Amino acid sequence: MSRLLVVDDDKGIQKQLKWGLSDYEIVFADDRASAIAQLRRYEPEVVTLDLGLPPDPANASEGLAALTEILSLAPSTKVIVLTGNTDKEHALKSIELGAYDFYQKPVDVDTLNTIIHRAFNLVDLENENRRLSKVSASMGSIIGNSPSILAATKRAEKIAKTEITTLLLGESGTGKEVFARSIHNHSDRSDKAFIAINCASIPENLLESELFGYEKGAFTGAAKTTKGKIEMAQGGTLFLDEIGDMPLPLQAKMLRFLQERVIERVGGREEISVDIRVICATHRNLQQMSTEQTFREDLFYRVSELIINIPPLRERENDVLLLAKSFIDSYNEQYNKSIKGFSDDAKQAMLQHKWPGNIRELQNKLKSAVVMADTPFITAEDLGLFVSGDNNSSELKSLNLREVREIAESNAIRQAYNLAEQNMSKTAEMLGVTRPTLYSLIEKYQLTDLKTNS
Numbered sequence: 001m002s003r004l005l006v007v008d009d010d011k012g013i014q015k016q017l018k019w020g021l022s023d024y025e026i027v028f029a030d031d032r033a034s035a036i037a038q039l040r041r042y043e044p045e046v047v048t049l050d051l052g053l054p055p056d057p058a059n060a061s062e063g064l065a066a067l068t069e070i071l072s073l074a075p076s077t078k079v080i081v082l083t084g085n086t087d088k089e090h091a092l093k094s095i096e097l098g099a100y101d102f103y104q105k106p107v108d109v110d111t112l113n114t115i116i117h118r119a120f121n122l123v124d125l126e127n128e129n130r131r132l133s134k135v136s137a138s139m140g141s142i143i144g145n146s147p148s149i150l151a152a153t154k155r156a157e158k159i160a161k162t163e164i165t166t167l168l169l170g171e172s173g174t175g176k177e178v179f180a181r182s183i184h185n186h187s188d189r190s191d192k193a194f195i196a197i198n199c200a201s202i203p204e205n206l207l208e209s210e211l212f213g214y215e216k217g218a219f220t221g222a223a224k225t226t227k228g229k230i231e232m233a234q235g236g237t238l239f240l241d242e243i244g245d246m247p248l249p250l251q252a253k254m255l256r257f258l259q260e261r262v263i264e265r266v267g268g269r270e271e272i273s274v275d276i277r278v279i280c281a282t283h284r285n286l287q288q289m290s291t292e293q294t295f296r297e298d299l300f301y302r303v304s305e306l307i308i309n310i311p312p313l314r315e316r317e318n319d320v321l322l323l324a325k326s327f328i329d330s331y332n333e334q335y336n337k338s339i340k341g342f343s344d345d346a347k348q349a350m351l352q353h354k355w356p357g358n359i360r361e362l363q364n365k366l367k368s369a370v371v372m373a374d375t376p377f378i379t380a381e382d383l384g385l386f387v388s389g390d391n392n393s394s395e396l397k398s399l400n401l402r403e404v405r406e407i408a409e410s411n412a413i414r415q416a417y418n419l420a421e422q423n424m425s426k427t428a429e430m431l432g433v434t435r436p437t438l439y440s441l442i443e444k445y446q447l448t449d450l451k452t453n454s
């Protein structure tokens, strides 16, 4: 049974709620100290809190202090604040401090029950979200549940235990290195080194010695024999990021290493055998580059025994919200903040934005929003994003009213569905229709992907 904490010093109201809210297991507290004690003991998910608590029942100071304390101890608690019927100022202050909702006295049990019921629904939804974001952790740190990311993770999972040389294709910031690390962590080499090198970030004349190492005296400044990244990865995995940026002369040496699994340090004559798994990544079109002869065709076939396409963030549906939530948790810890989540307009803006910089862009926007935000909920403005009223204007080319209406309706359904985090009841509620109507609209507009998730 869901547990509700009622914080109110009025015994009459306590009694009224005890009888009126029989769907819940109710615990009571009369003041701030006992509220905190009950919170620690029973961990209720929802709390109703009268702002006028002793020793200062005529003012809201104790109630607001209790609210702050509850939320700092258990930030996901949904607190419904009860205020006097003229006390709008404190009601709004409570929301600013992170209360879930407010309710103005006198108490009408049915109305209050509806608010409490909604709060518990939200708790369920959040728990479900947390559960889902954990489910997808089959490849460890890869957060996401969208079909496109699941397809990529599934491929990664299948090849993790093999020695197949894998090519990860995806835009910058999509998580190619995260995938490479996950593959390594799920392989039989996981207790050995994972060495990453970005071929684009090292000057051309240094890349060879970085990769292959060098013998003492091989060139001016080579004071002692030094191992390269390939040797450092011995027994483990070498991740060659931005392989498309590798200079052509070095590609020949790379091919030999991949085919024969031997290397020679720069300035050395000794052949060194290496046992390494290789994972490569690029945002470039290697096939086209090999047609244009800027990338060796034989090397392309060698590195792409298996290709995994890492989808851009804009094609991962709701994953942007899951990722955002998980980054908020870590930035809260890192910057000692207690941001609780996002306003609806922030969620909508994140779902609409095209994220050209992918997850790295999301991280940057969230980091500055967490640092700068003064309220518990990050808004679209904090993120430097804005919500466009018509994000599908390109589709609205038709002047046929029926078509325009149909497009607008399907867009609204999809948007509500994403905002409601794929919960059908909440989607229907947002759209102001019943669940059966929602289902028939989904059928009518053939929004089949929504149905398969429900």
Ligand SMILES: Nc1ncnc2c1ncn2[C@@H]1O[C@H](COP(=O)(O)OP(=O)(O)OP(=O)(O)O)[C@@H](O)[C@H]1O
Pocket (backbone or CB within 6 Å): 141, 142, 143, 144, 170, 171, 172, 173, 174, 175, 176, 177, 178, 179, 241, 283, 323, 359, 360, 363
């Ligand atoms: N699915 C994911 N779940 C959690 N964090 C992720 C995920 N994908 C990427 N990240 C994070 O996003 C950031 C960018 O990821 P990463 O460096 O792997 O991208 P990349 O595609 O290799 O980028 P580039 O091509 O620019 O090197 C990293 O901080 C990474 O931890």
